[in-house]
Amino acid sequence: MHNLKERYGTVTVALSGELDHCNASKIRRQLDDLLADEDILRLCLDLSDLTFMDSSGIGVLLGRLRILEQRGGSLAVKNMSQPIAKLFHLTGLQRVIQVENDKTGGRL
Amino acid sequence: MQNQMEVIFSACPQNESFARVVIAAFAVQLNPTLPEMADIKTAVSEAVTNAIVHGYENKGGLVRLKAEYCDRRMLTVTVQDDGCGMEDVETAMQPFYSTGDGAERSGMGFCVMQTFMDAVDVVSKPGEGTTVTMRKYITGEVGLHRERMLDEIS
Ligand SMILES: Nc1ncnc2c1ncn2[C@@H]1O[C@H](COP(=O)(O)OP(=O)(O)OP(=O)(O)O)[C@@H](O)[C@H]1O
Numbered sequence: 001m002h003n004l005k006e007r008y009g010t011v012t013v014a015l016s017g018e019l020d021h022c023n024a025s026k027i028r029r030q031l032d033d034l035l036a037d038e039d040i041l042r043l044c045l046d047l048s049d050l051t052f053m054d055s056s057g058i059g060v061l062l063g064r065l066r067i068l069e070q071r072g073g074s075l076a077v078k079n080m081s082q083p084i085a086k087l088f089h090l091t092g093l094q095r096v097i098q099v100e101n102d103k104t105g106g107r108l
Numbered sequence: 109m110q111n112q113m114e115v116i117f118s119a120c121p122q123n124e125s126f127a128r129v130v131i132a133a134f135a136v137q138l139n140p141t142l143p144e145m146a147d148i149k150t151a152v153s154e155a156v157t158n159a160i161v162h163g164y165e166n167k168g169g170l171v172r173l174k175a176e177y178c179d180r181r182m183l184t185v186t187v188q189d190d191g192c193g194m195e196d197v198e199t200a201m202q203p204f205y206s207t208g209d210g211a212e213r214s215g216m217g218f219c220v221m222q223t224f225m226d227a228v229d230v231v232s233k234p235g236e237g238t239t240v241t242m243r244k245y246i247t248g249e250v251g252l253h254r255e256r257m258l259d260e261i262s
């Protein structure tokens with residue numbers, strides 16, 4: 001996980017590997033360390049290199065969304081793989097988390 | 109052609125990815141499409157995580173992962189624990205229902221299993237553990253070619 005850019009409170013973070021229950025606490029801690037900086041209002045997660053995610057990952061994303069919303073900010077994701085996009089749509093996550101240029105081309 | 113397998117492993121978080129690799133290695137014999145394979149791995153991940161987190165309440169135990177196919181098209185996967193079990197399975201399977209474990213849980217695990225597989229059957233009793241049986245019809249090679257064709261024309 002590393003920062004790609006920071007601009008006017010927008011931070012893009014790349015997640016890699018598998019976001020399951022086993023890895024959830026580590027990724028949650030890393031994101032929360034970052035969000036300890038209250039100036040960050042808009043967080044964008046680049047999921048290009050995230051190879052797996054299940055409902056434990058949804059819990060992590062919703063938790064970070066809550067933190068950002070409490071300070072008037074927002075959460076976005078980009079470059080989701082097709083399986084992760086399917087999970088997003090099933091759980092209605094795309095209604096609360098902004099989705100930028102996903103790889104599915106509209107097909108699920 | 110009939111084939112079956114059974115793996116018993118400790119209810120620890122590292123074995124969530126182990127279970128996904130095991131089921132993928134077995135299911136690949138049915139030539140699933142990539143999306144079908146992703147569905148199977150995600151559903152198994154949900155059931156195994158539930159056994160570890162809820163069934164054994166993160167205190168450990170043994171999880172049994174079984175899979176079989178008979179006619180090369182229908183895959184049956186069973187995830188079983190001897191953990192705390194559930195009082196009311198129907199309520200537990202409702203979207204967003206979660207008893208949580210201190211961490212952030214979305215309560216979507218069973219919904220994912222039901223959407224990603226064709227049938228999900230849960231048998232559970234308080235104090236006697238839980239058995240989740242999931243079935244999925246695998247379209248296989250034909251589907252794989254279809255995916256490739258769609259990729260090529262898009
Ligand atoms: N193997 C199990 N043993 C005991 N209780 C279980 C088991 N599996 C599920 N449950 C109960 O069913 C509830 C719903 O499970 P589900 O997977 O849908 O959501 P969750 O695990 O709480 O959250 P999420 O999967 O989204 O992280 C759980 O909160 C738990 O109370």
Ligand SMILES: [Mg+2]
Binds near residue numbers: 158216217218
């Ligand atoms: Mg669950």
